[in-house]
Amino acid sequence: MADKEVILTVEGLKKLEEELEHLKTVKRKEVAEKIKHALAFGDISENSEYDEAKNEQAQVEEKIAKLERMLRNAKVIDQEDISLDIVNVGSKVKVKDLEFEDEIEYTIVGSAEADPYEAKISNESPVGKALIGKRVGEVVEVQVPDGVIKYEILEINK
Template sequence: MSEKEVFLTREGLQKLEDELEHLKAVKRREVAERIKEAIGFGDLSENSEYEEAKNEQAFIEGRIITLEKMLRNARVISQEDMAQGVVSVGTTVKLKDLEFGDVVNYTIVGSAESDPANNRISNESPVGQALLGKTKGAVVEVNVPAGVIQYEILDIKFN
């Protein structure tokens, strides 16, 4: 079974690489120290510090594995990969809600970089999927739990 390709911007790739380096170089060492100290407290069967440190260690190791897998399958999106004027991963899209007239900017990113609170939406989200491949002036419909939202694409920029 082939692993899923992870789309990343250069910024997103750097962020994941930095997190991986921090986990390996700093957090592993910190948690190993905590485990060593907790062992010094004696009886491990009722040692909450030891349990907590072991749980954190498991979380860190799991995150390291996840990050390594993502980086192994990473595809960095560059401007050369994109057709001019077409919405794709790595573009920022200016949209107008046709019902309410609100204007919003969304940056389309891979799911690993998704941050809806900062208008960075995944290419796999309903809005992201509806926008991919569209051009300036197109009207897209997005099915949401409350119904259908119509957006007009006002502008497309590569970041």
């Protein structure tokens, strides 16, 4: 089965590369030290420190493999390719919630970069899907658990 294409901004690519580097250079060494320390206790058959360190090692290696797979399948969105006419991955979109009159700015990113706390929403999320391909002035309806939210697109930026 082919791996899924991972859409990333330049910033997102850099962040994943830095995380991978940290895991390979720092975290691996820390876990190896924990294993070495746990082995110093002797019998590993009932050594909880050893078991914990081996589990952590497996998690780190799994995360490294996942990041390497994501980076291999990464499609980086070039800032120059982002249109100001329609919403796409990489766009910053200012919308107005028509019910509450709130203005919100989202950055549309691939699912690997999504971070709601930084207003980075996935192109695969309900709001992201509704905004993709739309223009300034258009109103989109987004089905959410509480009902339907209506957003008017006010601005599209890079």
